[in-house]
Amino acid sequence: MMVTHIQDGFIRITEIGGIDHRILPGQPVVVHGREDLPGVVVQPPGFLLPDSVSDGPIEMKYLLVDVGLPPEEVLEKVRIGDTVSYAQEPLELTGEALAGHTLDNRVSVAATTLCLEALQNRNHNWDVWAVASAQEEETLGGALTSPFEIRPDIAIVIDVCFAKGPGSSDWQSLPFGEGVGLGYGPNIHPALFDAFEKKAKALEIPYHRDLMPKMSGTDAMAVQIVAEGIPCAVLGIPLRYMHTPVETVSLKDIRRAGRLMAAFIADLDDTTLDKINWEE
């Protein structure tokens, strides 16, 4: 979120990335002003809102952030354009589940780290660049610019995908904690999908085909069209309650994703590129 206005010591905000305004009232946040200020998102009482909104969900423009400081101190420390982030502490749930904010997409950074650790003890012919990309949630900017200099032969994009849970039960969602997602659709080169599927089967790593009929909603949308085009695979870690401060993920799936990625990379050799083709 970003600060748009300061009114009587209260802060008004707008979103960065997709946020359902209905999850905001009562959320702990940090306002990144001249110093970090803990605060809370406030839903003002109905009589302070226009009649049209008082009973329903409150749009973000009517919400306030309270940092518990006198108005003059807020004006000193907070400027329009300062960012506001979630402050929900991470929670360990049962069955190696973890809940917290921004697990989309820090869990993939964790899985990539596991992959790199595994590769330290294995021979691999191919060079590997790990990219933690910027601005995916707004512009895909980091994923458009980072492959340009690296100019990789292939790219593995790792991101979270939808896990089955309350309000999320249809074909778009994969079972929670029961394996990784292998993206399947136009952003993904089918030969890479096949290779990943084969590897997962060989290692007995549980996986589900994650159908992405039009687009993957990941950095692959950008990476795929950099320069003369880059074949992409999309690896998914199922996550519940995406874009809320209580996103929930299974540590098992993070480990599975790291292990699968490392095994896939270790297998790449001088014959691989020829196999990434459009011959059925």
Next chain:
Amino acid sequence: MTKNSELTANKGFDIGEQQIELLEKLCNATAVSGDEHEVRQIVLAEIKSFADEIEVDALGNVLAKRFGSGENRVRVMLAAHMDEIGFMIVKKHDDNLFQFERVGGIDERQLPGKAVLVGRDHLAGVIGAKPIHMTTADERMKKIPVDALRIDLGPEIGDKVKPGDRATFATRFKLHGPSILAKALDDRFGVSMLIELLKHPPANIDLLTAFTVQEEVGLRGARVAAYKFNPDMAIAVDSTPAYDLPHWDEEDENVQYNTHLDAGPAIYVMDRATIADRRLVNLFTRAAEAEGIPYQYRQPGGGGTDAGVIHKTRAGIPSISVSVPSRYAHSAIGLARIEDWENTLRLLHAALSRVTPDLLAGERRG
């Protein structure tokens, strides 16, 4: 005339590290209406060396007396409720997710995307929400009904949670600048102040403290506590909303603020349940003015406290409420000022120190 020694004694009512530590413990405890066990244990441990008589009654109220010295002591009841709003688990679904009901007045718009603690073991859980990617613009204009929400404690929760278990928001106590951010300030403020008064009681009265149960679901504990004590007068010590937020249209003034932060203790004249005894309103006003303690009158209107049932118990008990103003009660995070809390404690002590039999000798006016 107030003696200088009394003035000095009042100045002793500072909120220090010890008081803050106790409030933190009280706020972080779970005591949803009907299951006040955790707070009751803290209260009993705190007061056992100070009270002259302690009893836990049939409903679970803690009733503690501390007798004054001297002649003609007025018997003054102070009530603060131990319970807080929260949830009860009502059903386990096949997918290891739990349906829940609200206990007490909670706006359903405060629920999605929150962390909670379930049961006596404070097991961590979350109330999730559908990913925004799967919602439509129309859907986002409608509230998410409670029935559609679940508490998720992870896939291997097994039988560790069962229907009937209580849950609260997982918010942990935090200080920031002049403010406290915590859950359940309503009414752990009151509980903390009653404990403090038992430790440092005014000598001129018999102090009858009731740490009450089930306030949030119908003022049940306070009624039987008042019957038992049969006091000469009663004060409900609570926390009341400060709606001192700006109007969305900057041209409009907020005239329904109820109370303001930084304006001191809120003295009640009238709420939905009680018309305060004017003699007691005057007592508090004069005590505040004599001691130079800031105070405000809570705007007359809705809401209610334990005084709502106390004043109608037996043949009637002269009653009033005094509250610490705080923002965002009945949500995950309340916000209040340390100084308002301190001034409320000072005012209570100052007013109690001025209670004499004469106060109630005349007829009630207003």
